[in-house]
Amino acid sequence: MEATRACPACHQQSPAATWEHSLMVCPHCGHHDRLEAALRIAQIADPGSFREFGADLRSRNPIDLAGYDEKLMQHRKQSSMNEAVVTGNCTIEGELAVVAVMSFDFMGGSMGSVVGEKITQAMFEGALEKKAVIIFTASGGARMQEGIFSLMQMAKTASAAALLEQTVVPLFIVLTHPTTGGVTASFAMLGDVILAEPGALIGFAGPRVIEGTIGQQLPEGFQTAEFQLEKGFVDAIVSRDRLRSTLAFLIRTHKGTCHD
Amino acid sequence: MEATRACPACHQQSPAATWEHSLMVCPHCGHHDRLEAALRIAQIADPGSFREFGADLRSRNPIDLAGYDEKLMQHRKQSSMNEAVVTGNCTIEGELAVVAVMSFDFMGGSMGSVVGEKITQAMFEGALEKKAVIIFTASGGARMQEGIFSLMQMAKTASAAALLEQTVVPLFIVLTHPTTGGVTASFAMLGDVILAEPGALIGFAGPRVIEGTIGQQLPEGFQTAEFQLEKGFVDAIVSRDRLRSTLAFLIRTHKGTCHD
Amino acid sequence: MTKPVELQLKDSVDLLERMATLEPVANERSSWDCVMLSRQQGRPGAATYISLICDEFFELHGDRTYGDDRAMITGIGMIGGKAVTFIGNRKGTNLRENITCNYGMSNPEGYRKALRAARQAEKFSRPIVCFIDTPGAYPGLGAEERGIGEAIARNLKEFAMIKVPILVFIIGEGGSGGALGIGVGDKLYMLENAVYSVITPEGFASILLRDPSRAKEAAQAMKMTAKDLKRFNIIHDIIKEVPEGAHKDPSFTANIIKKTILRDLAILCAKPPKNLVRYRIRKIRGIGDFEGTESWWNTLLEVFGRTQDLR
């Protein structure tokens, strides 16, 4: 009998092959399920074009927090990733690009020194090689286990974005479920174009924190991609099957029509 | 018996000399009454320092509108002004400045070709002589008797402000009662610092037009200087007795502390 | 997706022939007729022309500050292999859309969205095409609260300095400051039956003629048609429509717009950015009709000489 998989949103079962064929979008309700970084890259990059960099970076324990080393070790084992972001070069419909893909599965996609460093390196690679930089975000925010160092990664990635801007290389952001906290308040909101996957949760403060502030439940649809589109912070919501061609179109239309 | 004058706001009588002494601010309620351009200049410029320019400019009748020539003639006679703005060079507490003072008394302070031209010339004078430009606004908007030419004065004065910015010369705006329409939607909102006199009406659409849109009366205090401060469009509300020293302070603090 | 050159040429010839036959009809239309036609439900809007002109178009939303104003459309299109940023007023094509688009009347966030699109275009050397079609900025409470005056003023200032070509087409109603807010550019065109004015004829009639019912007369007196503005040298040229008006054959007009864009961009994209800006500002600087000192030309050049980014 064929293996099936339940949709986390509508709970309907679909064959594993169907899920894969639909790029992990539920064929019943359109729910965009979380993707592993490797799968995301396979969906976006031209086959065989991806070359990873920065894979050797490993977090230290900068504030000597008890248990952090073990936690990291455990996540490396569980997730088959070294950190919460994978970075590399590739082509997309033949267009050169630098790609960074965050993964919520690795410590909630939290940004510590390594994530900040790899995002920064990706932007610098784009700046130097004049290649569009594309970042898929998925994060609960700063990695508080690294204390003040995690906060500073916000400034570090944002200043990298500032330099990237200065070199007139485009930064494209794809917000995926969920993107919150320190990542939202740094590079995630600094794209020349910001796309979002349907239904993704996008915000700064977490829903429970806001509910604590206002003393009541959040309105339906608050902090979704659709909400952010209406509020003017997202350029377009793009379903997963159109992401690849959309990114290629954006790269092509950001090369300069005049004076180049 | 001494001549008295009633306050348009609180209707209390005060001696004419008291009005003059208080810079035409009602000693009872603080109402800032409308000032003639000459009186404004006397209050702001160092004595004897004001040198007018552009006084020879006269409106034509660009769209051949019946009655416009007569209307102009009549206003010139009534107001002892040639147009709705007076421009010139002066010093303020010894600091060099270019000053433009609009007058609501001349055809509602409306902006036609001459007003647009004189404002533009004032900004260019500032740009060339590296002198701060200070504009006191008072206007009902574009001078519709000049048709499309009046609309284009908005673009003209705004592009002058753009060039002024490029030469790093400060533009200070003082919004006085009332400032609406095409003047609000051009140079009046383009100051590096925007001051306002207390109680001044400041807005784009006129109150009656908005009431027509929303089908009800406007809330108390809507479009006042205080409202605009709260909404973030005015840097500070400055009472008339402190305007002169405030402008001098602003000129001094906009000369550059570093690298100059 | 571009047509081969022969077909393009054939189109041009067809166009010229049809244009030749149109002149008289348009000539007979009164100012008020143009006002009515420019406002007519079903007249092609920015979205229609964009879709007829572009091989591909991707809409970009939002001002990154407050909201996404549906009354303003912005995005990137490919036209003849060139990437172009489009900015346009949007009225919607049916009653339902009219409402979501607020009948083409933008709030401040619409003008800020337009400015964001323009700055992005400038950053990536994409030329800009604007389509004007609005009764004016929205005169509502929220618009005043969020600074509609500031938003328009900022656009007038920033668009004057944008370092890529800006082509402006007034395709329907060009209503006052709300139209001008996306109307500063290098080349300004009006469709044959479009209008452009400082106030609506109704407003002019009630304020200056003291009788709102005299709007027809006001329209005539205000000189707000394409021909009037061509005579005043405010616009560069008039874009033809079929005799009944653009709604009868949108692709006819779209085709002329497309050709105009491609022709102008070939010329303007070649100019150094500072020359572009200088020409644009000189043109604006010269608008006005008065007696007295007019020796502004040398002054302007001197001011340009002192600017920081434009030398």
Place this chain on the structure above:
Amino acid sequence: MTKPVELQLKDSVDLLERMATLEPVANERSSWDCVMLSRQQGRPGAATYISLICDEFFELHGDRTYGDDRAMITGIGMIGGKAVTFIGNRKGTNLRENITCNYGMSNPEGYRKALRAARQAEKFSRPIVCFIDTPGAYPGLGAEERGIGEAIARNLKEFAMIKVPILVFIIGEGGSGGALGIGVGDKLYMLENAVYSVITPEGFASILLRDPSRAKEAAQAMKMTAKDLKRFNIIHDIIKEVPEGAHKDPSFTANIIKKTILRDLAILCAKPPKNLVRYRIRKIRGIGDFEGTESWWNTLLEVFGRTQDLR
């Protein structure tokens, strides 16, 4: 209004003598004590220091887009004859003010107001002094609707490139992204009893220690005091307070801040803007603790070489 030089010197000597006697007390204070002290009602805030430091100060309001956030103070001050732009969180000095200032927690318009002040300062070559004192950005509905994440992010990016010196003083609570939103600069100082952290100790305790009551322990583990951050090389120096804390003698601390500002500006104002920015970004770029490739220095220089405005 500036004091003659002899008096200034005498102040300095007095200061140094008093400082010498203070060391031990501060050394004994626990992280949690600092947290409590940094939050204490009556601790001097940005407005207090500004008034103690400046000969004259003129507050400027508003973000020119949406509102005037009382939780953020911006304006121009004269200090020792130099014009300086001040930006600071404002909590208010009594309950009533606490409420109008939202306890120092800014909405997006507060960060945009700060950015406007910074850009004006840059335009007119005025150095910038920031005072940080906030529990964090406001986690409310409106803040999310109006893009608090975007507002902070933009500040981090723009402040990195501002071409005038930026001095940052953490005077009380340095709460997370809300603090960092006005915290990117050339020199970063912390008052002796100030704290700076990625999350409140309470938040850290409830999330990582799974027990909100263990905040005191969390404060220690997070290493959020001035001494911790000095050891990490995140801040440049520690500004002294009198033993009981800055509230007991605000002018004591104000005096050191003033001297620090005048000393730093004398050095930093002399540097070419591009060197300033390069140094600032290099410092930020280097923060992080990891194993693996670290050869970023040459890359950064190369990237700088390709920037448009900074060569």
